[in-house]
Amino acid sequence: MTVTKKDPVLAVLQLSGGNDAMNTIVPYTDPNYVDNRPFVRIPTEQVLPINDKIGFNPAMGPLKELYDQGKVAIIQGVGYPTPSRSHFRSMDIWHTCEPDKVGDEGWLGRAIRDLDPHKENVLTGVNFGRGLPRALAAPGVPVASVGDLETYGVLTGIDNEDQRLKALDVFSRVYSPMIGKGPVIDYLAQTGLDALKGADILSSAAEQYSSTVEYGNDTVGQYMRNMVQTHLAGFGTRLLYTTAPYNSFDTHAGEMANHGRLWTETSRAIADFYEDLKEHDASENVVLLVFTEFGRRVHDNGSGTDHGSGGISFVVGDAVKGGLYGEYPSLEQDKLLEGDLHWNNDFRGLYSTLMEQWMGLDAKPIVGGSFEQMDFVGA
Numbered sequence: 001m002t003v004t005k006k007d008p009v010l011a012v013l014q015l016s017g018g019n020d021a022m023n024t025i026v027p028y029t030d031p032n033y034v035d036n037r038p039f040v041r042i043p044t045e046q047v048l049p050i051n052d053k054i055g056f057n058p059a060m061g062p063l064k065e066l067y068d069q070g071k072v073a074i075i076q077g078v079g080y081p082t083p084s085r086s087h088f089r090s091m092d093i094w095h096t097c098e099p100d101k102v103g104d105e106g107w108l109g110r111a112i113r114d115l116d117p118h119k120e121n122v123l124t125g126v127n128f129g130r131g132l133p134r135a136l137a138a139p140g141v142p143v144a145s146v147g148d149l150e151t152y153g154v155l156t157g158i159d160n161e162d163q164r165l166k167a168l169d170v171f172s173r174v175y176s177p178m179i180g181k182g183p184v185i186d187y188l189a190q191t192g193l194d195a196l197k198g199a200d201i202l203s204s205a206a207e208q209y210s211s212t213v214e215y216g217n218d219t220v221g222q223y224m225r226n227m228v229q230t231h232l233a234g235f236g237t238r239l240l241y242t243t244a245p246y247n248s249f250d251t252h253a254g255e256m257a258n259h260g261r262l263w264t265e266t267s268r269a270i271a272d273f274y275e276d277l278k279e280h281d282a283s284e285n286v287v288l289l290v291f292t293e294f295g296r297r298v299h300d301n302g303s304g305t306d307h308g309s310g311g312i313s314f315v316v317g318d319a320v321k322g323g324l325y326g327e328y329p330s331l332e333q334d335k336l337l338e339g340d341l342h343w344n345n346d347f348r349g350l351y352s353t354l355m356e357q358w359m360g361l362d363a364k365p366i367v368g369g370s371f372e373q374m375d376f377v378g379a
């Protein structure tokens with residue numbers, strides 16, 4: 001019997017706003033956690049233990065189940081040198097792999113260029129949600145960006161072409177001050193209409209799809225469902241991307257209620273995504289990356305937590321060797337970075353692992369150099 005190997009696919013879920021690493025993977029037996037979090041702390045008895053030191057937030061039961069099945073790699077202490085606490089700047093660094101200057105190409109835009117150098121498929125990369133993440137933007141690289149597939153349209157459900165072009169103009173004005181008007185105009189001229197074309201093709205994905213998996217009604221759940229629909233439609237899409245609602249993980253106030261709700265929704269959405277792929281015998285060639293732009297301050301502010309640095313990422317899938325990667329950053333006062341968790345895993349090493357070991361690409365030009373890789377691929 002001939003077995004045809006399926007092309008590897010990378011899905012990305014961006015947790016916008018800066019997810020609190022300490023209340024996600026909780027150092028529940030560390031006295032420094034108790035001391036630093038008098039108000040914003042997960043009670044020890046509620047933690048879902050991984051070992052005798054750390055455990056999952058109790059809202060993350062579905063993700064913990066996948067972890068117990070060996071399907072989740074937890075990347076601890078992930079970050080980059082001289083971290084920024086600005087949402088916009090830090091996310092830009094994660095998107096372009098340029099911590100020392102403002103980059104003009106997204107890392108996944110570069111990957112799409114390598115995957116489809118002749119621009120034969122406008123659906124090699126697809127984003128679900130508002131606008132186009134910088135991670136996917138590179139001159140001459142077409143990427144489709146759509147809202148809900150059931151009411152599809154480029155840039156969040158815009159059907160009229162004049163309105164779509166106005167939306168692309170808004171994109172231009174947002175990014176022009178940062179990287180200069182010339183590169184933005186060039187980018188839109190080369191890729192804007194390709195994106196419109198890709199969205200029109202995508203409209204058929206929802207029509208072909210049926211599943212017994214019932215996703216939540218939240219935005220992340222719906223976009224994760226759209227990712228599966230697109231993957232199952234066989235468009236040749238290799239990179240799928242979506243973002244949790246803008247800055248939703250920015251928990252300066254009311255964190256205990258809000259963060260728990262966010263992880264209830266997000267953990268369920270990730271598990272539903274995996275189960276949906278599994279139901280359709282389509283999970284073996286999809287890996288999901290979950291990341292955020294930074295963690296939060298070690299000490300709470302009485303109601304929430306403020307912008308910090310070292311954070312947590314997750315990689316999920318059948319091809320993942322589940323477990324803990326890197327060390328959980330120390331909470332001891334003299335080992336903090338200006339009151340933040342100290343990063344010990346450069347995110348570009350995480351990206352490099354995914355690009356080379358999973359996608360089969362040369363990571364150096366994509367991430368801007370050589371970085372230590374991990375061994376979570378190849379279950």
